[in-house]
Amino acid sequence: MIEASDTGSSQAAEEGRKRDFWPADKPGxxxxxxxxxxxxxxxxxxxxxxxxxxxxxxxxxxxPAVNKAVPTAYTPDFNGEGFAEIADRSADGRAITEGEAASAKELKGGAYSFTLAESEVTGDCKSATWGARLQGDLAKFGCSQIVRSAYVSHDKKHVGQFFVINMKDMQGVQQILRDLQRETGAGWVTPLKVPDVPAFGSGFSAAYAKTYGHYAVITWVERAGGDKSTTLNELIDVSLVIEGAADFLYGRLDLASGTGAGQ
Missing domain, CATH: 1.20.5 (Single alpha-helices involved in coiled-coils or other helix-helix interfaces)
Incomplete structure (x- = not known):
């Protein structure tokens, strides 16, 4: 007699599931x-x-995105005439102070008058600029400080940026002035952003850079709010007023040459 087996029993099903889910260990x-x-x-x-x-x-x-604005027109002056006494930082080693940077609180010239909105001195030259090539040359030629100041005209029609770059020597200044030429694409100094002051760099603007011994002095001006209805001659006049913020460097020159008490 052949005994029947219950292949559909719960025990058989359970054993089948175990065999299917847990494959037998195999050598290797x-x-x-x-x-x-x-x-x-x-x-x-x-x-x-x-x-x-x-x-x-x-x-x-x-x-926040970096303001990578560049001036519409840029004119560098590589001469450095009159500043030979401080052509190297070794003759003028004292760091620029906050007091010096903010010393020109009011500027006036011709029909234009400006008030200092804010000023900043930083020892991190990279943080105040953009562009790998420019930043590389700032490091290579010994940038130790950058001063950035923002000015607003009394009639609110013009805004200006004033920069001083403290380099090791005049050779470094001249290289930076070359880097700032628009066609190089090397980078630029980032405008100082100030609350309640119109954003800078969006309109027709002009910048002028000069060699003050081992300092690069840059003025950058435009109509407030990027108004393009202006002329280059107008911006030249405005720039000359903003450049008055560099007067403290003449005190340093006097101190180095022994002709005055300095700052």
């Missing part, structure tokens, strides 16, 4: 290395922590 089959699993887990945790840190400290927002 290797399990994952526990150390690799732990390493992968640690790496994943590190990535998660880094992402959380970025979100916490930045709020998940992108960094």
């Amino acid at each position: 089959r290797k399990l994952p290395n526990p150390k690799l699993l732990y390493g992968a887990s640690a790496a994943l945790v590190a990535v998660i922590v880094a992402v959380v840190a970025v979100l916490v400290f930045t709020g998940g927002e992108d960094a």
Whole structure:
């Protein structure tokens, strides 16, 4: 007699499922290395922590865009006449102070009058500029400070930016003035952004750079709000007024040459 077997019984089904889900160990089959699993887990945790840190400290927002404006017209003066006494920083080693940078609170010339809106001195020359080539030359030729000041005319029609770049020597100044020429694409000094002052660099603007010994002095002016209804002659007149903020450098020249008390 052949005994019948219940192939559909629950016990048989359970055994079948076990065989299907858990394949039998076979010779040569290797399990994952526990150390690799732990390493992968640690790496994943590190990535998660880094992402959380970025979100916490930045709020998940992108960094503000750098104002990469350049002047419409730019005129450099490489001469440096009258500043031979401080052609090298070794003759004028004292760092520019906040007081010197903000000393010209009011500027007036001809029909134009300006008030200092804000001034900043930084020892991080890269943070006040943009452009890899310009920043590379600033480092190469010994930039130690950049002064940036923003001016607004009393009638609110003009805005001006005033920069002083403290280089190691006159050779470095002349290289930076070459870098600032528009056709090089090397970069520029970033305008100082001031609350309640019209954004700078969007309209027709003119910049003039001069060699004051081991200092590069740059004035950059335009009509407030980027108004393009202006002439180059008008901006030249405005620029000459803004350049008056460089008067403190004459005090340094006097001190180095022994002809005055200086600042």
